[in-house]
Amino acid sequence: MAASSGKSVLFVCLGNICRSPIAEAVFRKMATDSGVVDKWRIDSAATSTYEIGNPPDHRGQACMKKHGVSMRHVARQVTKDDFMSFDYILCMDESNLRDLNKKASSVKNSKAKIELLGSYDPEKQLIIQDPYYGSDKDFETVYEQCARCCKAFLEQHS
Template identity: 40%
Template sequence: MKSLYSATFFIPTTSKLPICHHSPLLSLKSSPFLRFSADPSNKQTNTGKSRLPERIKASSMASTLSTASSDHSQSTKPYSVLFVCLGNICRSPAAEGVFRHLVKQRNLDSVFYIDSAGTINYHEGNPADSRMRAASKRRGIEITSISRPIKPSDFREFDLILAMDRQNREDILEAFERWRHRETFPIDADKKVELMCSYCKRHDETEVPDPYYGGPQGFEKVLDLLEDACESLLEKIVAEGSQVLAS
């Protein structure tokens, strides 16, 4: 039987330890609290997000979108994109919302699977930050995702994982190194995990800054970067995937 895994996080509960969005305790790099354990149930998690359908497999942009463009039935294999930040309440939910909005405008909903996650589980089960949701809504973008931590199966099931900053990317890759020894699976995580800003064309920033402790300008800046990157990302996937979808 194929083994399945889920992420289990261990965070000290002593009141003397400062727990906040940016606490070093909540970084995979600085703490040993992330562990992976067997999850044979393959059931929906308590966050309200169900597992990605098993029919979605990692494949190239071209083959995935070509298949999807010719067959919109249940056998279609959507191209899957996962956006990841620290707590999955500001940047990655916004990236998910922006990309989903652009995909919907192009009528490509059926050929994409879009989700977001965090490198920590501190906000698990919570909606996105209200300030982020408000800023996005002013641009006509709805954010409806619920925070969840990244899990081992994400490395198998998503074609592309986009980290908001370098620390996020490093934490994601460290998590993968912990997991990959438990199961033999041919994944080049270093190529699969990319930086969000690597797709920006109108901005020079190399990372999407965390706006959690900033003012309204920070959330607007995040959305500017994400809109730039997501537009370029979608164009790249479509261009490499299918001329039919690009038309």
Template identity: 40%
Template sequence: MVKVLFVCLGNICRSPMAEAVFRSQVNEAGLADRIEVDSAGTGDWHIGKPPHEGTRQILKQYGIDDAGMFARQVSKNDFQDFQYIIAMDDMNVKDLAQWFPEDRKVEVKKMLDFVPKHAGGNVPDPYYTGNFQEVYEMIDEGCQRLLQVIREEQGLN
């Protein structure tokens, strides 16, 4: 089983959006039995809360299910359990460093590293900007390209 973890600051806007979008794409590709998806936040402010209303609205607009999703915080075990950890911005990558175990098996990458026109960029936080549509478009494209990479690297057809 290939395991993918999306990470943002509070786990209520960007990372749950990426989790839901990616899970939908994995299901459409017929790979739900081969790829497991989760999300987490670097902060603990929203633990146990559902995704932000703006995230839920944009997912509903695109017919993507967010049922059963609740915020959680990253743990050191995540670095052993997941083969792909995808952060939304530079600060998330920096914050994740506090959880890096010395024997970690995974390299943290940013979502937009998979989108050539935005390579190296950051997914803006709609909690502050309010632009859930822009974030959805970035995440949708990033997830599509991430799925291609995983299929190639893991030999999934």
């Protein structure tokens, strides 16, 4: 998908059906609109096994459709290879960050820079809360945070 000289980013949350596939789709659209999508490898994954094989949450899909962002993803768990093959692993909250740093410590050739996606938020909202038990409004909040953070991340790394 990406050229060998390209960059890569993996978005991660607990189940890979709400926050991380939203971030992945938002970033892919921004990279496409900026004409740089072919320079990036973009994916998302989960720290848990809860939702492996499932599509994104229907509320997240509805939110993305409302914003004209296409979303095609099947939930998967983070692998050891991800730490060796992605430049950036951007996660949503402290629990994801702890889990990822723990997994990365067992990978010999880990090269990924593991960060909170919210660390790129110009509005300084560091944590992107899980909307799973929330309302449509919570998915909208996740979309807005991901849009701000992905824009800043793309600008900083393009």
